[in-house]
Amino acid sequence: MAKELIRLQNVSMQFDGETVLDNISLTINDHEFLTLLGPSGCGKTTTLRIIGGFQTPTSGDVFFDGARINDVPPYRRKINTVFQKYALFPHLDVYDNIAFGLRVSKLPEPEVDRRVMEMLEIVSLRGFQNRKVTSLSGGQQQRVAIARALVNQPKVLLLDEPLGALDMRLRKDMQNELKRIQQALEITFIYVTHDQEEALAMSDTVVVMDKGCIQQIGSPVSIYNEPENAFVADFIGESNILDGIMRKDYEVEFFGHRYQCLDKGFAKNEPVDVVIRPEDIDIVPPGGGYLSATVTNVIFKGTFYDTFVDVGDFKWLIQTTDFHEIGDVIGISLDPDAIHVMKKSQYSEQFGDYSSYSAEYDEMEEDPEGEADEE
Amino acid sequence: MKNKLLAGPYLLWMVVFTLIPLGIVVYYAFTDSMTGSFTLSNLAKIGIYLPIFFRSIGLAAIACMICLVIGYPVAYCIASVGETWRRFLSMLVMLPMCMSFLLRTLAWVALLEDTGILNHALSLLGIGPLPLVRNNGAVILGMVYNYLPYMITPLYTVILKIDPKLEEAAQDLGCSGAQVFRRVTLPLSIPGIVSGITMVFVPAVSTFYISQKLGGTGTVLIGDVIESQFKTAYNPNLGAALSLILMVMVLICVGVMNHFSSDDIGEEMMPL
Ligand SMILES: Nc1ncnc2c1ncn2[C@@H]1O[C@H](COP(=O)(O)OP(=O)(O)OP(=O)(O)O)[C@@H](O)[C@H]1O
Ligand SMILES: [Mg+2]
Numbered sequence A: 001m002a003k004e005l006i007r008l009q010n011v012s013m014q015f016d017g018e019t020v021l022d023n024i025s026l027t028i029n030d031h032e033f034l035t036l037l038g039p040s041g042c043g044k045t046t047t048l049r050i051i052g053g054f055q056t057p058t059s060g061d062v063f064f065d066g067a068r069i070n071d072v073p074p075y076r077r078k079i080n081t082v083f084q085k086y087a088l089f090p091h092l093d094v095y096d097n098i099a100f101g102l103r104v105s106k107l108p109e110p111e112v113d114r115r116v117m118e119m120l121e122i123v124s125l126r127g128f129q130n131r132k133v134t135s136l137s138g139g140q141q142q143r144v145a146i147a148r149a150l151v152n153q154p155k156v157l158l159l160d161e162p163l164g165a166l167d168m169r170l171r172k173d174m175q176n177e178l179k180r181i182q183q184a185l186e187i188t189f190i191y192v193t194h195d196q197e198e199a200l201a202m203s204d205t206v207v208v209m210d211k212g213c214i215q216q217i218g219s220p221v222s223i224y225n226e227p228e229n230a231f232v233a234d235f236i237g238e239s240n241i242l243d244g245i246m247r248k249d250y251e252v253e254f255f256g257h258r259y260q261c262l263d264k265g266f267a268k269n270e271p272v273d274v275v276i277r278p279e280d281i282d283i284v285p286p287g288g289g290y291l292s293a294t295v296t297n298v299i300f301k302g303t304f305y306d307t308f309v310d311v312g313d314f315k316w317l318i319q320t321t322d323f324h325e326i327g328d329v330i331g332i333s334l335d336p337d338a339i340h341v342m343k344k345s346q347y348s349e350q351f352g353d354y355s356s357y358s359a360e361y362d363e364m365e366e367d368p369e370g371e372a373d374e375e
Numbered sequence B: 001m002k003n004k005l006l007a008g009p010y011l012l013w014m015v016v017f018t019l020i021p022l023g024i025v026v027y028y029a030f031t032d033s034m035t036g037s038f039t040l041s042n043l044a045k046i047g048i049y050l051p052i053f054f055r056s057i058g059l060a061a062i063a064c065m066i067c068l069v070i071g072y073p074v075a076y077c078i079a080s081v082g083e084t085w086r087r088f089l090s091m092l093v094m095l096p097m098c099m100s101f102l103l104r105t106l107a108w109v110a111l112l113e114d115t116g117i118l119n120h121a122l123s124l125l126g127i128g129p130l131p132l133v134r135n136n137g138a139v140i141l142g143m144v145y146n147y148l149p150y151m152i153t154p155l156y157t158v159i160l161k162i163d164p165k166l167e168e169a170a171q172d173l174g175c176s177g178a179q180v181f182r183r184v185t186l187p188l189s190i191p192g193i194v195s196g197i198t199m200v201f202v203p204a205v206s207t208f209y210i211s212q213k214l215g216g217t218g219t220v221l222i223g224d225v226i227e228s229q230f231k232t233a234y235n236p237n238l239g240a241a242l243s244l245i246l247m248v249m250v251l252i253c254v255g256v257m258n259h260f261s262s263d264d265i266g267e268e269m270m271p272l
Helices: A046-051 A093-103 A109-122 A138-150 A168-185 A196-202 A220-225 A232-234 A369-373 B002-006 B008-029 B046-080 B083-098 B100-111 B117-125 B136-161 B165-171 B176-204 B209-214 B221-230 B237-263
Strands: A004-015 A018-029 A033-037 A057-063 A077-081 A157-158 A188-193 A205-210 A213-218 A240-248 A251-254 A257-260 A272-278 A281-286 A291-300 A305-311 A314-320 A329-333 A339-343
Touching: A004 A138, A004 A188, A018 A046, A018 A188, A018 A213, A033 A046, A033 A196, A046 A077, A046 A188, A057 B117, A077 A138, A093 A138, A093 B176, A109 A138, A109 A281, A138 A157, A168 A196, A188 A196, A196 A220, A196 A251, A205 A220, A205 A232, A213 A220, A213 A232, A220 B221, A232 A240, A232 A291, A232 A339, A257 A272, A257 B083, A281 B136, A305 A329, A329 B117, B002 B008, B008 B237, B046 B083, B046 B136, B046 B176, B046 B221, B046 B237, B100 B117, B100 B209, B136 B176, B136 B209, B165 B176, B176 B237, B209 B221, B221 B237
Parallel strands: A033 A188, A033 A205, A077 A157, A157 A188
Antiparallel strands: A004 A018, A004 A057, A205 A213, A240 A251, A240 A272, A251 A257, A272 A339, A281 A329, A291 A305, A291 A329, A305 A314
């Protein structure tokens, strides 16, 4: 049974009258790997700073092990932080940086030495102990920052984009390493990233944030498969988001077709957002009652093709291992579990159509009318 | 190449107004005042003046420490307040420097002398007159007053550059406020402390005006002696020798200090 460790209750944060966190409530369990995920400026760092004690919320309460800790200073919290910009001490070498916390808590020097050396091993920086931290690469500095926090064996570790400066390969290695450490030492991790892949791969729980609000809390699988609104669907992975109408339980209509789905509990004929993941779409020969589409662009992605198709005046993205030529007409088949229905939200209309969306696909010709529709 | 050309005017300036005069000082120091022949007798006279050297260094060192003790908290405050206040406060620190050095020192005489403003005020309370001037204390006061801005300015510049995230990181790792200061803020201020001490110590150790106006007969400083060799005693060779010795002593002091501080701090922080 999971035990509650940290709880944020109706926490709001304002800077100069500007609301940065808007009434956030969040429970973090002991030994959990929880990730705050969201675009830049959504308040991830601010949330961490409130938990770490570097910022006092404008309103709301923070609990640790059941006790309210709003007024407990950072140095009295059993929490350590890996800062977004490392914040290593430039006047100390790698060894002394890592030993810093142990020495503050007056551990005997042999014990300090043992733990620092062990930590250097874990972050693969053996032999670097006497280097000046300013002479290290970004990735090495990041690993020193991780070691400096971990060596104290805190109950909770806050990590603010700890792998941001690493290249792909090292990033993957460190992800595995962090996950292993977290499980071995049974530390609660609160992890911040704006990389959705990283969040899905590492976390027990993902908290998706935008504009200072929590959009969804859930396991990686449920966040991916059952996004609660268009923002989450769009932010986590690729998705086609269409306007639909829920005709009745387990039946949704879009583009004039009715489809079986797995969702229920909507009002009859309620307008909804429908999410279809690009990899869930089956391509079939055209005709025979299937939705028909024209291929407008194909991009080779290594293991699959990003295939853009027009369905009416709506652009879809399909990920398929089969190659289709531009101009081909294809049929689109959708299984019930390929369709996910969401309530309309403030984010409806903002996402979904691949003609007006996404910097990743800006090699596609822009549709100025589509842009205007967003406003 | 171009960059080197840009340094040209400065190099010329250095040669004409620093290196050549230095050469002349060295020449005088090693020649006899009567015959003009090579001699070490000027330098050998250091024995007589050694107590005065020590007094100068001692008083300058005390003034330096007082400047540091007063200046550090001031610099720390200026660095931690908001932009507008910071500009106002640093202007306040610099303000006395807009006044003539001579005037500032004379003002202290007017304040402190037996018939001065302070003693006059005290006499109304039936106290005094107290011997506030013509002693070591008054000389130190004059040094501190005149050179304090030279301590505060480099300190403030360095403290301002310390990333507040580092202090947060220290707190995160278990440091209370005092420990943050001792383990992070203070070590990172060392470059400022070193340049502050240098900028106060060097002019203070060679000053002559302050001791003449605020000091008594027992507080002659080496600067006074050197000055008198050129102006009244007219023995420029001895004056040159004493300046040379003073210069070497100062260089040794500054060198030792820089050496010790650069062990603790990254080289990349040093140029600050
Ligand atoms: N001390 C502060 N004073 C004023 N505004 C602040 C302060 N700290 C953060 N903000 C603002 O709060 C908002 C959220 O900032 P925060 O650092 O939490 O974002 P983030 O999600 O961590 O973004 P990123 O991914 O870029 O790090 C931003 O608009 C930022 O400008
Ligand atoms: Mg951040």
